[in-house]
Amino acid sequence: MLDDILDYTKHIRERPVWQPIPRSVRDSFRQPLPQEPAKLTSLHNTFMRDILPYSVGNVHPGFMGWAHGGGTPVGMLAEMLAGGLNANMGGRNQIPIEVEQQVVRWVRELFRFPDTATGLFVTGTSMANLIAVLVARMAAIGTSVRRQGIGATRKRLIAYTSASAHSCIAQAMDLAGLGSDVLRIIRVDEQYQMDIQALEEAIAKDKSAGLTPFFIAATAGTVDVGAIDNLSAIAGIAQREKVWFHVDGAYGALAMLAPDIAPRLAGIERADSIAFDFHKWGQVPYDAGFVLVRDGKLHHSTFAEPAAYLRRETRGMAAGSPWPCDYGPDLSRGFRALKTWFTIKAYGAEKLGAMISKTCTLAQYLKHCIEQEPALELLAPVALNIVCFRYRGDHADAVNRNIAADLQESGIAAPSTTTVNGCLAIRAAIVNHRTNGSDIDALIQAAVAFGSTYIDCRSKLGQS
Numbered sequence: 015m016l017d018d019i020l021d022y023t024k025h026i027r028e029r030p031v032w033q034p035i036p037r038s039v040r041d042s043f044r045q046p047l048p049q050e051p052a053k054l055t056s057l058h059n060t061f062m063r064d065i066l067p068y069s070v071g072n073v074h075p076g077f078m079g080w081a082h083g084g085g086t087p088v089g090m091l092a093e094m095l096a097g098g099l100n101a102n103m104g105g106r107n108q109i110p111i112e113v114e115q116q117v118v119r120w121v122r123e124l125f126r127f128p129d130t131a132t133g134l135f136v137t138g139t140s141m142a143n144l145i146a147v148l149v150a151r152m153a154a155i156g157t158s159v160r161r162q163g164i165g166a167t168r169k170r171l172i173a174y175t176s177a178s179a180h181s182c183i184a185q186a187m188d189l190a191g192l193g194s195d196v197l198r199i200i201r202v203d204e205q206y207q208m209d210i211q212a213l214e215e216a217i218a219k220d221k222s223a224g225l226t227p228f229f230i231a232a233t234a235g236t237v238d239v240g241a242i243d244n245l246s247a248i249a250g251i252a253q254r255e256k257v258w259f260h261v262d263g264a265y266g267a268l269a270m271l272a273p274d275i276a277p278r279l280a281g282i283e284r285a286d287s288i289a290f291d292f293h294k295w296g297q298v299p300y301d302a303g304f305v306l307v308r309d310g311k312l313h314h315s316t317f318a319e320p321a322a323y324l325r326r327e328t329r330g331m332a333a334g335s336p337w338p339c340d341y342g343p344d345l346s347r348g349f350r351a352l353k354t355w356f357t358i359k360a361y362g363a364e365k366l367g368a369m370i371s372k373t374c375t376l377a378q379y380l381k382h383c384i385e386q387e388p389a390l391e392l393l394a395p396v397a398l399n400i401v402c403f404r405y406r407g408d409h410a411d412a413v414n415r416n417i418a419a420d421l422q423e424s425g426i427a428a429p430s431t432t433t434v435n436g437c438l439a440i441r442a443a444i445v446n447h448r449t450n451g452s453d454i455d456a457l458i459q460a461a462v463a464f465g466s467t468y469i470d471c472r473s474k475l476g477q478s
């Protein structure tokens with residue numbers, strides 16, 4: 015198994031990025047609960063034949079969809095060790111918790127947070143954003159919210175984020191019991207950054223209406239185009255208005271590792287909380303989300319819950335309080351920290367930063383290729399590693415939707431799509447450390463070739 019999966023990553027370029035899944039393969043996973051044991055060799059064969067070829071392909075250098083990391087063999091091997099150790103990371107007196115705390119200390123150092131800040135591995139940034147909202151909600155209402163819920167407060171809490179923010183920010187409001195209507199969507203400027211004046215106006219309007227602004231979610235690396243909000247300006251507003259300043263840095267926050275990009279995240283060090291993923295630009299295998307909270311005491315009091323069966327002691331296995339389960343909703347947790355610790359130790363911060371810079375350089379190269387190609391058109395500024403473009407011409411939305419699907423089905427390159435300024439865009443997010451210039455060339459050539467095949471049938475596409 016180990017040989018096969020190492021060969022898979024070694025020879026990944028010989029495979030299509032993605033391929034359509036045959037009906038028979040899909041059907042083979044719709045069987046009744048097995049009663050008899052199966053041989054491991056046969057399960058391994060099934061994996062090689064029916065599972066491995068049909069994943070989404072984000073290990074492949076031609077994968078440029080959404081914001082998926084590429085993983086590394088180092089992370090994979092660490093995951094195997096973690097699986098064998100089977101540590102439950104809810105807490106208790108064990109060195110795996112120290113490993114997680116070591117990563118927490120590195121994260122604090124990276125973002126220049128104080129020693130009193132706390133951090134926690136979670137599934138992903140969606141969960142990390144939710145945790146930040148829950149801590150901020152506690153800060154605004156007080157501990158009573160944990161017993162009485164938000165119905166007992168007279169305060170009407172209001173949150174702010176930009177029109178480019180990820181939908182999980184609104185979902186976090188919903189899950190926190192506040193309802194997504196409390197989230198004010200602030201317009202963006204031509205750089206797709208939150209409009210600072212519009213933010214200030216919205217806060218002033220809400221305050222004069224007797225509402226309580228409590229949370230601003232800025233984004234470091236927006237999902238559509240990779241814009242970084244003006245974090246310093248937003249930090250200043252949050253400080254002045256006494257509002258929680260959160261940064262959703264799902265993939266972008268780790269640009270702090272890249273000396274040439276880090277200055278553009280100035281102000282992130284003033285955040286009350288930061289959410290990000292090691293599984294995106296950090297290349298740690300899924301999943302490895304992370305939340306960092308400046309006020310560790312507040313973070314603790316948002317989640318810690320005494321229970322006789324989780325009693326803490328000063329010696330024995332129940333020592334070492336506080337435990338990770340005191341900082342989030344999960345009690346049982348996997349050892350996500352190990353693959354992250356291995357990745358950071360094995361490659362070092364400098365090399366990881368250089369890899370992040372390289373993906374941004376490739377994005378600039380892609381932008382340049384698009385500008386040189388008369389059939390293509392750039393749809394948004396390229397701030398980081400995301401490039402949005404389209405094939406020019408009539409019925410462009412239908413044509414470009416088809417080009418994206420053609421690219422994916424061809425196995426040559428796998429971008430995703432989004433909408434930019436009302437236009438359907440082919441969106442290439444260069445997150446994978448394996449991607450190089452030849453992958454960009456292949457994407458451009460194939461996009462132009464597929465686009466040209468629609469010239470005759472445009473009117474048909476326009477009608478569909």
Ligand SMILES: Cc1ncc(COP(=O)(O)O)c(C=O)c1O
Pocket residue numbers: 080081137138139140141179180182233235236237262263264265291303
């Ligand atoms: C800006 C932003 N926020 C949040 C998320 C959600 O992160 P996750 O998929 O790890 O939950 C993403 C995912 O791409 C993102 O780009």
